[in-house]
Amino acid sequence: MIEIRNLHKSYGAQPVIRGIDLTITKGEVLCLIGASGSGKSTLLQCINGLEPIDSGQILVDGIEVHARGTNINQLRQKLGLVFQQYNAFPHLTALENVALAPRIVKGMSRAQARELAREHLAYVGLGDKVDAKPARLSGGQQQRLAIARALAMAPDYMLFDEVTSALDPELVGEVLDTIRKLKARGLTLIMVTHDIGFARESADRVAFFDQGHICEIGAARQVICEPREERTRQFLQRVLS
Ligand SMILES: Nc1ncnc2c1ncn2[C@@H]1O[C@H](COP(=O)(O)OP(=O)(O)OP(=O)(O)O)[C@@H](O)[C@H]1O
Ligand SMILES: [Mg+2]
Incomplete structure:
Protein backbone atom coordinates (compact mmCIF):
# COMPACT_ATOMS: atom_id res chain seq x y z
CA MET A 1 0.00 0.00 0.00
CA LEU A 79 8.81 0.75 -7.41
CA GLY A 80 9.33 0.34 -11.14
CA LEU A 81 9.31 3.68 -12.92
CA VAL A 82 8.77 4.07 -16.66
CA PHE A 83 8.99 7.47 -18.28
CA GLN A 84 7.87 8.95 -21.54
CA GLN A 85 11.43 9.18 -22.84
CA TYR A 86 12.87 5.77 -23.54
CA ASN A 87 15.90 5.48 -21.34
CA ALA A 88 17.60 2.31 -22.56
CA PHE A 89 21.38 2.16 -22.85
CA PRO A 90 22.03 2.58 -26.57
CA HIS A 91 25.20 0.45 -26.68
CA LEU A 92 23.56 -2.57 -25.06
CA THR A 93 21.19 -5.07 -26.66
CA ALA A 94 17.62 -5.40 -25.42
CA LEU A 95 18.67 -8.49 -23.46
CA GLU A 96 21.65 -6.75 -21.88
CA ASN A 97 19.51 -3.73 -21.02
CA VAL A 98 17.06 -5.90 -19.08
CA ALA A 99 19.74 -8.08 -17.48
CA LEU A 100 21.85 -5.19 -16.21
CA ALA A 101 20.05 -4.15 -13.04
CA PRO A 102 19.30 -7.70 -11.82
CA ARG A 103 23.03 -8.41 -12.12
CA ILE A 104 24.28 -5.23 -10.54
CA VAL A 105 21.58 -4.46 -8.01
CA LYS A 106 20.38 -7.96 -7.15
CA GLY A 107 23.72 -9.68 -7.61
CA MET A 108 22.38 -12.35 -9.97
CA SER A 109 24.81 -14.39 -12.02
CA ARG A 110 25.21 -13.45 -15.66
CA ALA A 111 23.42 -16.60 -16.80
CA GLN A 112 20.55 -16.13 -14.35
CA ALA A 113 20.09 -12.49 -15.30
CA ARG A 114 20.08 -13.29 -19.01
CA GLU A 115 17.52 -16.04 -18.51
CA LEU A 116 15.33 -13.65 -16.53
CA ALA A 117 15.73 -10.98 -19.20
CA ARG A 118 14.68 -13.42 -21.90
CA GLU A 119 11.53 -14.26 -19.95
CA HIS A 120 10.58 -10.64 -19.45
CA LEU A 121 11.27 -9.69 -23.04
CA ALA A 122 9.03 -12.53 -24.19
CA TYR A 123 6.38 -11.37 -21.73
CA VAL A 124 6.22 -7.90 -23.29
CA GLY A 125 6.23 -9.37 -26.79
CA LEU A 126 9.89 -8.78 -27.62
CA GLY A 127 11.01 -12.40 -27.65
CA ASP A 128 12.40 -11.96 -31.16
CA LYS A 129 14.29 -8.74 -30.33
CA VAL A 130 16.64 -9.90 -27.61
CA ASP A 131 19.75 -9.10 -29.62
CA ALA A 132 18.53 -5.79 -31.07
CA LYS A 133 20.04 -2.48 -29.93
CA PRO A 134 17.42 0.07 -28.82
CA ALA A 135 17.93 2.26 -31.90
CA ARG A 136 16.64 -0.63 -34.02
CA LEU A 137 13.38 -0.81 -32.09
CA SER A 138 10.21 1.14 -32.80
CA GLY A 139 8.96 3.59 -30.19
CA GLY A 140 6.40 1.11 -28.92
CA GLN A 141 9.02 -1.62 -28.74
CA GLN A 142 11.40 0.66 -26.87
CA GLN A 143 8.67 1.51 -24.42
CA ARG A 144 7.98 -2.20 -23.88
CA LEU A 145 11.70 -2.71 -23.38
CA ALA A 146 11.55 -0.07 -20.64
CA ILE A 147 8.64 -1.97 -19.06
CA ALA A 148 10.58 -5.26 -19.25
CA ARG A 149 13.53 -3.57 -17.57
CA ALA A 150 11.39 -2.34 -14.73
CA LEU A 151 9.65 -5.72 -14.40
CA ALA A 152 12.94 -7.59 -14.16
CA MET A 153 13.44 -6.05 -10.73
CA ALA A 154 10.19 -7.72 -9.58
CA PRO A 155 8.59 -4.49 -8.34
N1 LIG B 1 12.93 20.09 -11.87
C1 LIG B 1 12.11 21.15 -11.82
N2 LIG B 1 12.55 22.36 -11.44
C2 LIG B 1 11.73 23.42 -11.35
N3 LIG B 1 10.42 23.38 -11.63
C3 LIG B 1 9.91 22.20 -12.02
C4 LIG B 1 10.72 21.03 -12.14
N4 LIG B 1 9.94 20.01 -12.54
C5 LIG B 1 8.70 20.52 -12.67
N5 LIG B 1 8.66 21.83 -12.36
C6 LIG B 1 7.46 22.70 -12.36
O1 LIG B 1 6.52 22.11 -11.49
C7 LIG B 1 5.21 22.19 -12.02
C8 LIG B 1 4.59 20.81 -12.09
O2 LIG B 1 5.30 20.05 -13.05
P1 LIG B 1 4.97 18.54 -13.37
O3 LIG B 1 6.01 18.09 -14.30
O4 LIG B 1 4.79 17.79 -12.12
O5 LIG B 1 3.55 18.69 -14.10
P2 LIG B 1 2.70 17.61 -14.88
O6 LIG B 1 1.34 17.61 -14.27
O7 LIG B 1 3.43 16.33 -14.94
O8 LIG B 1 2.58 18.26 -16.33
P3 LIG B 1 2.62 17.59 -17.81
O9 LIG B 1 1.22 17.08 -18.05
O10 LIG B 1 2.96 18.73 -18.71
O11 LIG B 1 3.66 16.52 -17.81
C9 LIG B 1 5.35 22.90 -13.36
O12 LIG B 1 5.01 24.23 -13.20
C10 LIG B 1 6.81 22.75 -13.70
O13 LIG B 1 7.26 23.84 -14.44
MG1 LIG C 1 4.31 15.28 -16.50
Missing part, protein backbone atom coordinates in the same frame (compact mmCIF):
# COMPACT_ATOMS: atom_id res chain seq x y z
CA ILE A 2 1.14 3.55 -0.70
CA GLU A 3 -0.06 6.25 1.68
CA ILE A 4 0.44 9.93 0.96
CA ARG A 5 -0.38 12.31 3.78
CA ASN A 6 -0.69 16.05 3.45
CA LEU A 7 2.12 16.25 0.93
CA HIS A 8 3.59 19.62 0.01
CA LYS A 9 6.37 20.33 -2.42
CA SER A 10 7.71 23.45 -4.10
CA TYR A 11 10.34 24.13 -6.69
CA GLY A 12 12.00 27.25 -5.32
CA ALA A 13 9.20 29.66 -4.52
CA GLN A 14 6.68 27.84 -6.68
CA PRO A 15 4.36 25.44 -4.84
CA VAL A 16 3.76 22.44 -7.07
CA ILE A 17 2.07 19.96 -4.74
CA ARG A 18 -0.24 21.66 -2.30
CA GLY A 19 -1.60 19.23 0.22
CA ILE A 20 -2.22 15.83 -1.31
CA ASP A 21 -3.74 12.93 0.63
CA LEU A 22 -3.99 9.67 -1.23
CA THR A 23 -4.00 5.97 -0.42
CA ILE A 24 -3.32 3.42 -3.12
CA THR A 25 -4.09 -0.17 -2.19
CA LYS A 26 -2.38 -3.32 -3.42
CA GLY A 27 -3.52 -4.41 -6.84
CA GLU A 28 -5.19 -1.14 -7.65
CA VAL A 29 -4.82 0.70 -10.95
CA LEU A 30 -4.94 4.44 -10.42
CA CYS A 31 -4.76 6.87 -13.33
CA LEU A 32 -3.71 10.47 -12.76
CA ILE A 33 -5.11 12.99 -15.21
CA GLY A 34 -4.99 16.78 -15.29
CA ALA A 35 -3.63 19.82 -17.04
CA SER A 36 0.02 20.30 -17.89
CA GLY A 37 1.93 21.59 -14.88
CA SER A 38 -0.59 20.37 -12.31
CA GLY A 39 2.04 18.26 -10.52
CA LYS A 40 1.41 14.71 -11.78
CA SER A 41 5.00 13.86 -12.74
CA THR A 42 6.30 15.55 -9.62
CA LEU A 43 4.10 13.30 -7.49
CA LEU A 44 5.51 10.16 -9.15
CA GLN A 45 9.03 11.43 -8.59
CA CYS A 46 8.29 12.10 -4.93
CA ILE A 47 6.84 8.59 -4.48
CA ASN A 48 10.00 7.15 -5.98
CA GLY A 49 12.18 9.32 -3.77
CA LEU A 50 13.73 11.09 -6.74
CA GLU A 51 12.51 14.45 -5.46
CA PRO A 52 12.67 15.76 -1.91
CA ILE A 53 9.45 17.00 -0.32
CA ASP A 54 8.73 20.03 1.85
CA SER A 55 6.31 18.46 4.31
CA GLY A 56 3.94 15.56 4.75
CA GLN A 57 4.70 11.89 4.34
CA ILE A 58 4.81 9.18 1.73
CA LEU A 59 4.75 5.61 3.02
CA VAL A 60 5.38 2.61 0.81
CA ASP A 61 4.41 -0.59 2.60
CA GLY A 62 4.80 1.34 5.82
CA ILE A 63 8.28 2.65 5.04
CA GLU A 64 8.61 6.41 4.91
CA VAL A 65 10.25 7.31 1.61
CA HIS A 66 11.83 10.57 2.76
CA ALA A 67 12.80 9.56 6.29
CA ARG A 68 16.46 9.89 7.13
CA GLY A 69 17.06 6.25 7.89
CA THR A 70 15.28 4.84 4.83
CA ASN A 71 17.35 2.80 2.42
CA ILE A 72 16.04 4.45 -0.71
CA ASN A 73 17.81 2.14 -3.15
CA GLN A 74 16.23 -0.86 -1.52
CA LEU A 75 12.83 0.81 -1.46
CA ARG A 76 13.10 1.72 -5.14
CA GLN A 77 13.33 -1.93 -6.04
CA LYS A 78 9.66 -2.14 -5.09
CA ASP A 156 5.33 -4.46 -6.41
CA TYR A 157 4.36 -1.11 -7.85
CA MET A 158 4.77 0.33 -11.31
CA LEU A 159 4.71 4.06 -11.91
CA PHE A 160 4.08 5.10 -15.51
CA ASP A 161 4.50 8.66 -16.69
CA GLU A 162 2.81 9.22 -20.03
CA VAL A 163 4.41 6.18 -21.54
CA THR A 164 2.33 6.42 -24.70
CA SER A 165 2.41 10.15 -25.41
CA ALA A 166 5.48 10.07 -27.64
CA LEU A 167 4.20 7.17 -29.71
CA ASP A 168 2.57 7.05 -33.09
CA PRO A 169 -1.09 6.19 -32.60
CA GLU A 170 -0.74 2.72 -34.11
CA LEU A 171 1.95 1.83 -31.54
CA VAL A 172 -0.04 2.95 -28.52
CA GLY A 173 -2.21 -0.18 -28.45
CA GLU A 174 0.65 -2.62 -27.99
CA VAL A 175 1.99 -0.71 -24.98
CA LEU A 176 -1.46 -0.42 -23.43
CA ASP A 177 -2.00 -4.16 -23.96
CA THR A 178 1.20 -4.81 -22.03
CA ILE A 179 -0.02 -2.58 -19.22
CA ARG A 180 -3.34 -4.45 -19.15
CA LYS A 181 -1.38 -7.68 -18.70
CA LEU A 182 0.37 -6.17 -15.67
CA LYS A 183 -2.97 -5.23 -14.23
CA ALA A 184 -4.25 -8.77 -14.76
CA ARG A 185 -1.18 -10.02 -12.93
CA GLY A 186 -2.17 -8.00 -9.90
CA LEU A 187 0.56 -5.38 -9.91
CA THR A 188 -0.30 -2.05 -8.39
CA LEU A 189 -0.15 0.59 -11.12
CA ILE A 190 -0.07 4.35 -10.90
CA MET A 191 -0.27 5.89 -14.32
CA VAL A 192 -0.13 9.45 -15.49
CA THR A 193 -1.95 9.45 -18.78
CA HIS A 194 -3.57 11.71 -21.31
CA ASP A 195 -5.43 8.74 -22.72
CA ILE A 196 -8.83 9.30 -21.15
CA GLY A 197 -10.31 6.27 -22.93
CA PHE A 198 -7.65 4.00 -21.47
CA ALA A 199 -8.16 5.49 -18.01
CA ARG A 200 -11.91 4.90 -18.25
CA GLU A 201 -11.52 1.29 -19.41
CA SER A 202 -8.54 0.13 -17.38
CA ALA A 203 -8.26 2.13 -14.19
CA ASP A 204 -10.03 1.27 -10.97
CA ARG A 205 -9.87 4.89 -9.88
CA VAL A 206 -9.03 8.14 -11.59
CA ALA A 207 -7.63 11.20 -9.83
CA PHE A 208 -8.00 14.58 -11.48
CA PHE A 209 -5.15 16.94 -10.61
CA ASP A 210 -5.60 20.66 -10.62
CA GLN A 211 -2.86 23.09 -9.57
CA GLY A 212 -1.18 20.78 -7.11
CA HIS A 213 -4.39 19.45 -5.59
CA ILE A 214 -6.45 16.37 -6.24
CA CYS A 215 -9.62 18.11 -7.31
CA GLU A 216 -11.62 14.92 -7.74
CA ILE A 217 -10.98 11.22 -7.24
CA GLY A 218 -13.30 8.28 -7.63
CA ALA A 219 -14.24 5.26 -9.69
CA ALA A 220 -12.92 5.68 -13.22
CA ARG A 221 -16.32 5.79 -14.87
CA GLN A 222 -17.71 8.20 -12.34
CA VAL A 223 -14.89 10.74 -12.68
CA ILE A 224 -14.75 10.53 -16.45
CA CYS A 225 -18.40 10.04 -17.37
CA GLU A 226 -20.12 11.84 -14.49
CA PRO A 227 -17.62 14.26 -12.95
CA ARG A 228 -18.85 16.00 -9.82
CA GLU A 229 -16.49 18.95 -9.98
CA GLU A 230 -16.86 21.78 -12.44
CA ARG A 231 -13.09 21.89 -13.03
CA THR A 232 -13.03 18.19 -13.92
CA ARG A 233 -15.88 18.75 -16.34
CA GLN A 234 -14.08 21.66 -17.99
CA PHE A 235 -10.85 19.69 -18.30
CA LEU A 236 -12.57 16.67 -19.82
CA GLN A 237 -14.53 18.84 -22.22
CA ARG A 238 -11.29 20.42 -23.37
CA VAL A 239 -9.35 17.20 -23.89
CA LEU A 240 -12.18 15.14 -25.30
CA SER A 241 -13.37 17.69 -27.84
Whole structure:
Protein backbone atom coordinates (compact mmCIF):
# COMPACT_ATOMS: atom_id res chain seq x y z
CA MET A 1 0.00 0.00 0.00
CA ILE A 2 1.14 3.55 -0.70
CA GLU A 3 -0.06 6.25 1.68
CA ILE A 4 0.44 9.93 0.96
CA ARG A 5 -0.38 12.31 3.78
CA ASN A 6 -0.69 16.05 3.45
CA LEU A 7 2.12 16.25 0.93
CA HIS A 8 3.59 19.62 0.01
CA LYS A 9 6.37 20.33 -2.42
CA SER A 10 7.71 23.45 -4.10
CA TYR A 11 10.34 24.13 -6.69
CA GLY A 12 12.00 27.25 -5.32
CA ALA A 13 9.20 29.66 -4.52
CA GLN A 14 6.68 27.84 -6.68
CA PRO A 15 4.36 25.44 -4.84
CA VAL A 16 3.76 22.44 -7.07
CA ILE A 17 2.07 19.96 -4.74
CA ARG A 18 -0.24 21.66 -2.30
CA GLY A 19 -1.60 19.23 0.22
CA ILE A 20 -2.22 15.83 -1.31
CA ASP A 21 -3.74 12.93 0.63
CA LEU A 22 -3.99 9.67 -1.23
CA THR A 23 -4.00 5.97 -0.42
CA ILE A 24 -3.32 3.42 -3.12
CA THR A 25 -4.09 -0.17 -2.19
CA LYS A 26 -2.38 -3.32 -3.42
CA GLY A 27 -3.52 -4.41 -6.84
CA GLU A 28 -5.19 -1.14 -7.65
CA VAL A 29 -4.82 0.70 -10.95
CA LEU A 30 -4.94 4.44 -10.42
CA CYS A 31 -4.76 6.87 -13.33
CA LEU A 32 -3.71 10.47 -12.76
CA ILE A 33 -5.11 12.99 -15.21
CA GLY A 34 -4.99 16.78 -15.29
CA ALA A 35 -3.63 19.82 -17.04
CA SER A 36 0.02 20.30 -17.89
CA GLY A 37 1.93 21.59 -14.88
CA SER A 38 -0.59 20.37 -12.31
CA GLY A 39 2.04 18.26 -10.52
CA LYS A 40 1.41 14.71 -11.78
CA SER A 41 5.00 13.86 -12.74
CA THR A 42 6.30 15.55 -9.62
CA LEU A 43 4.10 13.30 -7.49
CA LEU A 44 5.51 10.16 -9.15
CA GLN A 45 9.03 11.43 -8.59
CA CYS A 46 8.29 12.10 -4.93
CA ILE A 47 6.84 8.59 -4.48
CA ASN A 48 10.00 7.15 -5.98
CA GLY A 49 12.18 9.32 -3.77
CA LEU A 50 13.73 11.09 -6.74
CA GLU A 51 12.51 14.45 -5.46
CA PRO A 52 12.67 15.76 -1.91
CA ILE A 53 9.45 17.00 -0.32
CA ASP A 54 8.73 20.03 1.85
CA SER A 55 6.31 18.46 4.31
CA GLY A 56 3.94 15.56 4.75
CA GLN A 57 4.70 11.89 4.34
CA ILE A 58 4.81 9.18 1.73
CA LEU A 59 4.75 5.61 3.02
CA VAL A 60 5.38 2.61 0.81
CA ASP A 61 4.41 -0.59 2.60
CA GLY A 62 4.80 1.34 5.82
CA ILE A 63 8.28 2.65 5.04
CA GLU A 64 8.61 6.41 4.91
CA VAL A 65 10.25 7.31 1.61
CA HIS A 66 11.83 10.57 2.76
CA ALA A 67 12.80 9.56 6.29
CA ARG A 68 16.46 9.89 7.13
CA GLY A 69 17.06 6.25 7.89
CA THR A 70 15.28 4.84 4.83
CA ASN A 71 17.35 2.80 2.42
CA ILE A 72 16.04 4.45 -0.71
CA ASN A 73 17.81 2.14 -3.15
CA GLN A 74 16.23 -0.86 -1.52
CA LEU A 75 12.83 0.81 -1.46
CA ARG A 76 13.10 1.72 -5.14
CA GLN A 77 13.33 -1.93 -6.04
CA LYS A 78 9.66 -2.14 -5.09
CA LEU A 79 8.81 0.75 -7.41
CA GLY A 80 9.33 0.34 -11.14
CA LEU A 81 9.31 3.68 -12.92
CA VAL A 82 8.77 4.07 -16.66
CA PHE A 83 8.99 7.47 -18.28
CA GLN A 84 7.87 8.95 -21.54
CA GLN A 85 11.43 9.18 -22.84
CA TYR A 86 12.87 5.77 -23.54
CA ASN A 87 15.90 5.48 -21.34
CA ALA A 88 17.60 2.31 -22.56
CA PHE A 89 21.38 2.16 -22.85
CA PRO A 90 22.03 2.58 -26.57
CA HIS A 91 25.20 0.45 -26.68
CA LEU A 92 23.56 -2.57 -25.06
CA THR A 93 21.19 -5.07 -26.66
CA ALA A 94 17.62 -5.40 -25.42
CA LEU A 95 18.67 -8.49 -23.46
CA GLU A 96 21.65 -6.75 -21.88
CA ASN A 97 19.51 -3.73 -21.02
CA VAL A 98 17.06 -5.90 -19.08
CA ALA A 99 19.74 -8.08 -17.48
CA LEU A 100 21.85 -5.19 -16.21
CA ALA A 101 20.05 -4.15 -13.04
CA PRO A 102 19.30 -7.70 -11.82
CA ARG A 103 23.03 -8.41 -12.12
CA ILE A 104 24.28 -5.23 -10.54
CA VAL A 105 21.58 -4.46 -8.01
CA LYS A 106 20.38 -7.96 -7.15
CA GLY A 107 23.72 -9.68 -7.61
CA MET A 108 22.38 -12.35 -9.97
CA SER A 109 24.81 -14.39 -12.02
CA ARG A 110 25.21 -13.45 -15.66
CA ALA A 111 23.42 -16.60 -16.80
CA GLN A 112 20.55 -16.13 -14.35
CA ALA A 113 20.09 -12.49 -15.30
CA ARG A 114 20.08 -13.29 -19.01
CA GLU A 115 17.52 -16.04 -18.51
CA LEU A 116 15.33 -13.65 -16.53
CA ALA A 117 15.73 -10.98 -19.20
CA ARG A 118 14.68 -13.42 -21.90
CA GLU A 119 11.53 -14.26 -19.95
CA HIS A 120 10.58 -10.64 -19.45
CA LEU A 121 11.27 -9.69 -23.04
CA ALA A 122 9.03 -12.53 -24.19
CA TYR A 123 6.38 -11.37 -21.73
CA VAL A 124 6.22 -7.90 -23.29
CA GLY A 125 6.23 -9.37 -26.79
CA LEU A 126 9.89 -8.78 -27.62
CA GLY A 127 11.01 -12.40 -27.65
CA ASP A 128 12.40 -11.96 -31.16
CA LYS A 129 14.29 -8.74 -30.33
CA VAL A 130 16.64 -9.90 -27.61
CA ASP A 131 19.75 -9.10 -29.62
CA ALA A 132 18.53 -5.79 -31.07
CA LYS A 133 20.04 -2.48 -29.93
CA PRO A 134 17.42 0.07 -28.82
CA ALA A 135 17.93 2.26 -31.90
CA ARG A 136 16.64 -0.63 -34.02
CA LEU A 137 13.38 -0.81 -32.09
CA SER A 138 10.21 1.14 -32.80
CA GLY A 139 8.96 3.59 -30.19
CA GLY A 140 6.40 1.11 -28.92
CA GLN A 141 9.02 -1.62 -28.74
CA GLN A 142 11.40 0.66 -26.87
CA GLN A 143 8.67 1.51 -24.42
CA ARG A 144 7.98 -2.20 -23.88
CA LEU A 145 11.70 -2.71 -23.38
CA ALA A 146 11.55 -0.07 -20.64
CA ILE A 147 8.64 -1.97 -19.06
CA ALA A 148 10.58 -5.26 -19.25
CA ARG A 149 13.53 -3.57 -17.57
CA ALA A 150 11.39 -2.34 -14.73
CA LEU A 151 9.65 -5.72 -14.40
CA ALA A 152 12.94 -7.59 -14.16
CA MET A 153 13.44 -6.05 -10.73
CA ALA A 154 10.19 -7.72 -9.58
CA PRO A 155 8.59 -4.49 -8.34
CA ASP A 156 5.33 -4.46 -6.41
CA TYR A 157 4.36 -1.11 -7.85
CA MET A 158 4.77 0.33 -11.31
CA LEU A 159 4.71 4.06 -11.91
CA PHE A 160 4.08 5.10 -15.51
CA ASP A 161 4.50 8.66 -16.69
CA GLU A 162 2.81 9.22 -20.03
CA VAL A 163 4.41 6.18 -21.54
CA THR A 164 2.33 6.42 -24.70
CA SER A 165 2.41 10.15 -25.41
CA ALA A 166 5.48 10.07 -27.64
CA LEU A 167 4.20 7.17 -29.71
CA ASP A 168 2.57 7.05 -33.09
CA PRO A 169 -1.09 6.19 -32.60
CA GLU A 170 -0.74 2.72 -34.11
CA LEU A 171 1.95 1.83 -31.54
CA VAL A 172 -0.04 2.95 -28.52
CA GLY A 173 -2.21 -0.18 -28.45
CA GLU A 174 0.65 -2.62 -27.99
CA VAL A 175 1.99 -0.71 -24.98
CA LEU A 176 -1.46 -0.42 -23.43
CA ASP A 177 -2.00 -4.16 -23.96
CA THR A 178 1.20 -4.81 -22.03
CA ILE A 179 -0.02 -2.58 -19.22
CA ARG A 180 -3.34 -4.45 -19.15
CA LYS A 181 -1.38 -7.68 -18.70
CA LEU A 182 0.37 -6.17 -15.67
CA LYS A 183 -2.97 -5.23 -14.23
CA ALA A 184 -4.25 -8.77 -14.76
CA ARG A 185 -1.18 -10.02 -12.93
CA GLY A 186 -2.17 -8.00 -9.90
CA LEU A 187 0.56 -5.38 -9.91
CA THR A 188 -0.30 -2.05 -8.39
CA LEU A 189 -0.15 0.59 -11.12
CA ILE A 190 -0.07 4.35 -10.90
CA MET A 191 -0.27 5.89 -14.32
CA VAL A 192 -0.13 9.45 -15.49
CA THR A 193 -1.95 9.45 -18.78
CA HIS A 194 -3.57 11.71 -21.31
CA ASP A 195 -5.43 8.74 -22.72
CA ILE A 196 -8.83 9.30 -21.15
CA GLY A 197 -10.31 6.27 -22.93
CA PHE A 198 -7.65 4.00 -21.47
CA ALA A 199 -8.16 5.49 -18.01
CA ARG A 200 -11.91 4.90 -18.25
CA GLU A 201 -11.52 1.29 -19.41
CA SER A 202 -8.54 0.13 -17.38
CA ALA A 203 -8.26 2.13 -14.19
CA ASP A 204 -10.03 1.27 -10.97
CA ARG A 205 -9.87 4.89 -9.88
CA VAL A 206 -9.03 8.14 -11.59
CA ALA A 207 -7.63 11.20 -9.83
CA PHE A 208 -8.00 14.58 -11.48
CA PHE A 209 -5.15 16.94 -10.61
CA ASP A 210 -5.60 20.66 -10.62
CA GLN A 211 -2.86 23.09 -9.57
CA GLY A 212 -1.18 20.78 -7.11
CA HIS A 213 -4.39 19.45 -5.59
CA ILE A 214 -6.45 16.37 -6.24
CA CYS A 215 -9.62 18.11 -7.31
CA GLU A 216 -11.62 14.92 -7.74
CA ILE A 217 -10.98 11.22 -7.24
CA GLY A 218 -13.30 8.28 -7.63
CA ALA A 219 -14.24 5.26 -9.69
CA ALA A 220 -12.92 5.68 -13.22
CA ARG A 221 -16.32 5.79 -14.87
CA GLN A 222 -17.71 8.20 -12.34
CA VAL A 223 -14.89 10.74 -12.68
CA ILE A 224 -14.75 10.53 -16.45
CA CYS A 225 -18.40 10.04 -17.37
CA GLU A 226 -20.12 11.84 -14.49
CA PRO A 227 -17.62 14.26 -12.95
CA ARG A 228 -18.85 16.00 -9.82
CA GLU A 229 -16.49 18.95 -9.98
CA GLU A 230 -16.86 21.78 -12.44
CA ARG A 231 -13.09 21.89 -13.03
CA THR A 232 -13.03 18.19 -13.92
CA ARG A 233 -15.88 18.75 -16.34
CA GLN A 234 -14.08 21.66 -17.99
CA PHE A 235 -10.85 19.69 -18.30
CA LEU A 236 -12.57 16.67 -19.82
CA GLN A 237 -14.53 18.84 -22.22
CA ARG A 238 -11.29 20.42 -23.37
CA VAL A 239 -9.35 17.20 -23.89
CA LEU A 240 -12.18 15.14 -25.30
CA SER A 241 -13.37 17.69 -27.84
N1 LIG B 1 12.93 20.09 -11.87
C1 LIG B 1 12.11 21.15 -11.82
N2 LIG B 1 12.55 22.36 -11.44
C2 LIG B 1 11.73 23.42 -11.35
N3 LIG B 1 10.42 23.38 -11.63
C3 LIG B 1 9.91 22.20 -12.02
C4 LIG B 1 10.72 21.03 -12.14
N4 LIG B 1 9.94 20.01 -12.54
C5 LIG B 1 8.70 20.52 -12.67
N5 LIG B 1 8.66 21.83 -12.36
C6 LIG B 1 7.46 22.70 -12.36
O1 LIG B 1 6.52 22.11 -11.49
C7 LIG B 1 5.21 22.19 -12.02
C8 LIG B 1 4.59 20.81 -12.09
O2 LIG B 1 5.30 20.05 -13.05
P1 LIG B 1 4.97 18.54 -13.37
O3 LIG B 1 6.01 18.09 -14.30
O4 LIG B 1 4.79 17.79 -12.12
O5 LIG B 1 3.55 18.69 -14.10
P2 LIG B 1 2.70 17.61 -14.88
O6 LIG B 1 1.34 17.61 -14.27
O7 LIG B 1 3.43 16.33 -14.94
O8 LIG B 1 2.58 18.26 -16.33
P3 LIG B 1 2.62 17.59 -17.81
O9 LIG B 1 1.22 17.08 -18.05
O10 LIG B 1 2.96 18.73 -18.71
O11 LIG B 1 3.66 16.52 -17.81
C9 LIG B 1 5.35 22.90 -13.36
O12 LIG B 1 5.01 24.23 -13.20
C10 LIG B 1 6.81 22.75 -13.70
O13 LIG B 1 7.26 23.84 -14.44
MG1 LIG C 1 4.31 15.28 -16.50
